[in-house]
Amino acid sequence: MCTSTVCNTKKQNLFNPPRRPHPPHLIPSSTSKPLRLGPGLRHLPPSDIIPTVAGQLITNPQKNSMWVEYNNNRYLPTPGDLILAQITRSGPDLYYCSLSPHTPLATLPHLSFESATKKTRPQLSPGSLVYARVVLANKHMDPEIECVSSSTGKSDGLGELKGGMVFDVSLQFARRLLMSKSREEGKVEVLELLGEEGLAFEIAVGRNGRVWVGGEDLKAVVVVGRALRGADEGGLGVEGQRKLVRGLVRGMK
Amino acid sequence: MTVTTAPEAALGVLPRADGSAKYSHAGYTVTASVNGPIEAQRRDEHPYEAHVDVIVRPAAGVGSTRERHLESILQSSLTQIILVKNFPRSLIQIVLQVEDTPENDYVNTKLVQASLNFAIMPALFQTAVLALLSAGVPMRATATATAVAIVPQDGTKTSVVDPSPRDAEIAQSVHVLAFTSHDELLLAESEGDFTVKEWDDVYETAKQVCCRPVPAKEGMEMVLDDEHTNGPDLRHFLRSTMEQKVASDLHWK
Numbered sequence: 001m002c003t004s005t006v007c008n009t010k011k012q013n014l015f016n017p018p019r020r021p022h023p024p025h026l027i028p029s030s031t032s033k034p035l036r037l038g039p040g041l042r043h044l045p046p047s048d049i050i051p052t053v054a055g056q057l058i059t060n061p062q063k064n065s066m067w068v069e070y071n072n073n074r075y076l077p078t079p080g081d082l083i084l085a086q087i088t089r090s091g092p093d094l095y096y097c098s099l100s101p102h103t104p105l106a107t108l109p110h111l112s113f114e115s116a117t118k119k120t121r122p123q124l125s126p127g128s129l130v131y132a133r134v135v136l137a138n139k140h141m142d143p144e145i146e147c148v149s150s151s152t153g154k155s156d157g158l159g160e161l162k163g164g165m166v167f168d169v170s171l172q173f174a175r176r177l178l179m180s181k182s183r184e185e186g187k188v189e190v191l192e193l194l195g196e197e198g199l200a201f202e203i204a205v206g207r208n209g210r211v212w213v214g215g216e217d218l219k220a221v222v223v224v225g226r227a228l229r230g231a232d233e234g235g236l237g238v239e240g241q242r243k244l245v246r247g248l249v250r251g252m253k
Numbered sequence: 254m255t256v257t258t259a260p261e262a263a264l265g266v267l268p269r270a271d272g273s274a275k276y277s278h279a280g281y282t283v284t285a286s287v288n289g290p291i292e293a294q295r296r297d298e299h300p301y302e303a304h305v306d307v308i309v310r311p312a313a314g315v316g317s318t319r320e321r322h323l324e325s326i327l328q329s330s331l332t333q334i335i336l337v338k339n340f341p342r343s344l345i346q347i348v349l350q351v352e353d354t355p356e357n358d359y360v361n362t363k364l365v366q367a368s369l370n371f372a373i374m375p376a377l378f379q380t381a382v383l384a385l386l387s388a389g390v391p392m393r394a395t396a397t398a399t400a401v402a403i404v405p406q407d408g409t410k411t412s413v414v415d416p417s418p419r420d421a422e423i424a425q426s427v428h429v430l431a432f433t434s435h436d437e438l439l440l441a442e443s444e445g446d447f448t449v450k451e452w453d454d455v456y457e458t459a460k461q462v463c464c465r466p467v468p469a470k471e472g473m474e475m476v477l478d479d480e481h482t483n484g485p486d487l488r489h490f491l492r493s494t495m496e497q498k499v500a501s502d503l504h505w506k
Contacts, residue, residue, distance in 0.1 A: 042336075042391070052336060052391035054495040056503055071502040072389030073271040074289065102291040104342075140341055176505065187505040235504050 038067020084206030114155035164214030272388020280355025281376035289345030357418035398431035
């Protein structure tokens with residue numbers, strides 16, 4: 001499970017201390033699809049499913065999947081994740097990018113950009129920022145990322161991000177922002193509220209807990225970043241977010 | 254002179270660490286930070302599993318051989334419960350800072366070089382487990398630890414749970430035991446003179462403290478239980494601490 005766009009999830013208020021086999025009635029049972037285990041769960045053959053982290057068990061009978069929802073601070077790359085990576089150096093045919101501090105660098109081949117050839121490839125200098133997708137995340141190898149969809153050859157919005165600012169948020173908040181129904185399911189409304197206030201900005205959310213905000217108006221960029229960080233650190237509900245955004249926008253004018 | 258206080262813990266006290274915990278019990282206060290999985294130094298790298306690095310810092314002075322000894326004990330027992338095979342070639346770093354130790358009222362101690370002994374082990378171990386849970390490091394099981402001393406008193410020997418420095422000083426033997434949430438013995442370290450019979454008694458006492466079954470319903474039964482058991486219910490404490498953390502993390506659910 002790498003995307004968090006799951007509809008009609010049934011949730012249990014259940015705390016899972018590691019090593020406590022799940023009672024069978026909580027496991028979704030569908031005969032047509034194989035059971036999919038997401039983060040935080042471990043399968044011990046033949047038939048034990050055991051949580052490995054503390055969190056809330058969430059099951060989705062439609063997709064026949066289950067996972068543990070929890071918050072941590074260390075990003076672990078998973079194939080398909082959209083992330084914000086910073087180029088640290090360039091090798092002979094690939095860039096080395098950092099996804100999170102003190103972890104092995106991810107590789108980004110020079111040719112993984114839209115319509116890139118040996119001669120027309122983007123020249124990225126150390127420190128520049130790219131919005132990319134994780135292609136390969138294997139525990140024995142360094143992760144590999146790409147800025148182009150390998151099936152269509154289109155960039156789909158991925159690539160270098162110029163200007164703007166980067167803000168760090170918690171991994172959980174980044175996941176909430178990336179939900180397709182972030183307003184209903186993630187209970188995060190900051191971006192919509194800022195848009196309603198008339199602010200113009202661009203935004204790219206990386207699952208590695210980084211948010212890039214760009215735009216013409218630097219003031220608006222800072223306000224957006226502060227609103228996101230405030231909503232994340234304060235653990236604000238919808239009402240609290242509304243109040244925060246109103247206060248920040250008023251202070252800006 | 255036993256300091257009879259219920260254990261207290263706070264999670265996520267250090268904002269920049271991946272996980273952190275502050276734990277105080279029986280006069281000891283320890284703060285732990287956990288970072289990981291991060292890139293390991295070349296000499297610590299293991300091709301198939303994560304290296305668990307434990308650093309114990311005393312309240313005063315710099316660590317010496319005693320601390321190295323405690324570190325090696327903690328390292329080997331924590332490696333057992335962390336799923337180290339999930340993160341080959343990486344490092345999980347646990348730093349334990351002792352903040353406060355109970356004073357021995359019988360000896361005029363001047364705290365220049367703190368000499369740590371086995372009585373502090375449960376506090377160090379418990380803090381490390383809490384910090385690992387807070388960091389979301391995948392684990393096989395949680396664990397609880399306690400120290401038991403055999404103290405001669407009026408010609409007979411009594412076992413004291415969580416001995417005070419005075420108890421530890423006059424004790425014939427001090428034992429540290431840790432159990433996983435599976436009721437498996439994880440760690441058993443002893444110092445001093447004791448018989449097999451005494452060790453068996455210590456084992457039973459420690460098991461009662463560490464592995465008390467979680468009550469199905471709170472109420473009368475719990476009150477009755479408290480009368481004929483000694484020591485705090487560590488497993489219940491660990492569980493309720495984590496439940497609080499999960500509830501505050503997932504406030505938006």
